[in-house]
């Protein structure tokens with residue numbers, strides 16, 4: 001008899017806990033929907049401030065697929081803009097390897113780390129502080145790389161398209177834009193609908209969209225990480241809307257890569273044949 005009662009208690013407590021956990025997820029999504037873009041960005045910046053910044057992670061340098069991407073689409077004569085340089089893993093590797101790179105990064109602590117990592121190696125690079133959408137760019141680049149899936153961290157399709165237009169306006173005639181992006185979706189679609197509803201109700205200046213993911217990054221404050229995994233064809237549609245076309249698509253598992261060029265451009269450099277599987 002005692003065992004049955006205890007079992008009943010266990011199941012009830014577990015069930016109530018489960019219910020609270022689900023309610024927390026619903027309430028968090030409603031809260032995220034009420035944020036303004038400025039407030040949402042505090043969470044985005046916070047996510048990347050906290051991201052691992054050990055010397056060993058930066059020293060790891062480029063991943064194999066990134067090395068292939070660079071070998072195939074970038075030359076040492078190119079003026080490169082690396083968007084989302086973070087703590088400097090790819091920035092340090094590229095500058096150290098003789099590439100001519102300017103970076104853009106919003107997370108201040110990450111910028112400080114990357115500057116320190118460059119200095120430790122006797123290297124330097126111009127790092128423009130801020131979100132790509134906001135920063136002033138005073139010249140054109142041959143290659144603009146949205147690194148580390150950072151294109152997926154720009155909320156709203158219309159704002160991403162505007163960012164692509166801005167990138168396109170800062171390309172040289174032979175310029176190309178390299179984007180690797182997230183594809184793995186998670187969460188129940190209803191949660192984002194609720195977030196969207198909360199945004200409409202509070203007349204926030206952005207709306208969560210189908211497929212978006214928001215995750216609480218601080219248990220004590222309403223700070224959220226945002227990301228948008230792309231469905232097949234979605235990134236190509238955003239590129240088209242920005243007056244760009246997809247010149248290459250490479251199936252890097254989990255984070256595919258697209259190379260975009262201006263609609264009127266004839267193509268992009270293809271210096272070496274590599275293992276990156278290209279579509280288009």
Ligand SMILES: C[S@@+](CC[C@H](N)C(=O)[O-])C[C@H]1O[C@@H](n2cnc3c(N)ncnc32)[C@H](O)[C@@H]1O
Nearest residue numbers: 048084085086089106107131132147148150153
């Ligand atoms: C996954 S980290 C990549 C860091 C580094 N490039 C690497 O691959 O190790 C993504 C970076 O993008 C930055 N980021 C997010 N949104 C951005 C935006 N709108 N403009 C520029 N950078 C952004 C984040 O602060 C973060 O440092």
